[in-house]
Amino acid sequence: MSENKKILICDDDEGILDMLEMVFEDSPYTIIAEQNSLNVKGIVEKQSPDLVVLDLWMPVLSGDQVLQMLRKNPGTKEIPVIIISASREGRQIASNAGATGYISKPFDFQELMNMVNKLIN
């Protein structure tokens, strides 16, 4: 059996992170939860996750900025990225930044799970 696929989730809100970890508990994926968006680039380069889930509104470095950084780097530019946001303009911002998927808050986690399954396989 191959190693579990890895998903990096970054949201500045601890509650959301906890919840998402619980959501993925029974899933075949390994979750890397990160609260600080400044660390995302480093983690992606070191641990090369199979998928990244980013919140949009985060302090210092927003989700779309992180995404743009990933897209500029040849080593990380192909990685599928899902943006989650509570902002109405989120979808537009996410697609401009090059997101693979977008989910608006509050979301149905089945919806998130379906999108993850689709993008990762």
Place this chain on the structure above:
Amino acid sequence: MEPVTPEEDYQAKYMQSEERFRKIFSLTSAATKIIDENLVILEVNDALTDLLGYTKEEICGKKILDFACKQYIESWENLQHQMWSHGKPFFKLEACLKKKNGDLVWVHVTTIVYIDGDKRFAYTVLDDYTFMKSYQESEKRLNMSLKYSRMAVFEINLDNGEVMHSEGLKEVIGLNADQDKLDVEGLVNSFIAEDAVELRALFSHLPEESSIDFVGQVDVEHSGLKWVHLQGRMEPGENNAKKLLGTVQDISKEKQADQHKDDFISIASHELRTPITILSGTLQLLDRIKPKDDVKVSGLIDQANKSLKKVTILIEDLLNASKMNEGQLHLNKNLFNIVEAVNECCAHINREGIYKIQVEENLSINIYGDADRIQQVIINFVNNAIKYAPDEKLISVKAVDQGDAVRISVIDSGPGIDHEKAAHLFDRYYRVDSKGSQYSGLGLGLYISAEIIKKHGGEIGVTSENGNGSEFWFTLPKQNPIIEI
């Protein structure tokens, strides 16, 4: 008859002219007095006693300065001195006198010196301009209160473009007070270019349109843009002149307060979504791990989910309404089949089985617009029908091809809506408060719906009669709408 000597003749003529003078003196409507060299009042006429409210006896023997307001005494004395001691033939001044009842009376004073026999006298006319003065004062007060309300009034002659206005108008529209006389073109051009175009168009519809109501921005040198509200109404002038009477008001502060409110709502509702996301996720997890046959837990989770859904919709409405006010309602336009969209958003209600939504359609029309937003409007109509006509289990949705547009309507056979209330249905925060607090919600749904349809270049409305149900409808043009965001 005895012959008259020349001396007697002269005497008689003198007496006659003296008499004539007295007659004129006493009858003239201008308040008049005669004084001697010592400034003592010798004679006054009725007009003067009327003016001051004192009797002749009370005035004669006194000096006029006994009646003068303090602040004028010095300059008045000075002028008297110039005349009596330095040979000036007359003087004039404006002054105020105190009446017997304490009121003030404003007069133009003219005093002329004359010689009778070997004595000098002076003749004074006191011309009452209190009315004028109070008119000027009231105009000043008006200008002041206008200024404090950051407002000005104007009258525009549409035939020649002339603008008459209160003092502060130029200030309100951001022009220099010492600039040239203002005409209607100057007024329009004080607005920023795009607003000026709109306002000019409004003016061109006068006088067929009987009023004007416009909010736009003017550019003020050194202090940036400010918001101005211009309102006017056609009033018939003399000789059928076309006149627009109105006001301009600086509403920047109001706009700013509105903006702060919208910013607050926008941030608050955004912040609320994070805990709601967690709540909703937690409930989903709970639902997943609950014992399969535990009806009570299922019921509690359902209940919590229902409330959560309500809160979510409220927040969504708030955010939408504030965005709309900022003009930030973005449409993601695509070609979509309107009938499919209608079916899609009614499907879940039919699935739930309590209400039956019957969709009457026999057409397939593609519309260029934001399908999500249009569905939001339909769902809002349907939810309203369920909310306000809860006993009617059948709600029908109709789609009609009107040639250049498609008309979608949601029809219920509930209690209907008063004509009066129907007119306000699409206003912000309006609620048909028919049975007190039974209906929850912020009253934003129809306001948001109206904004969405307007942005698509369509029309929205309601046809309803008390007791005969309601039909909420909207139209969407088939071509790309002209109104773009």
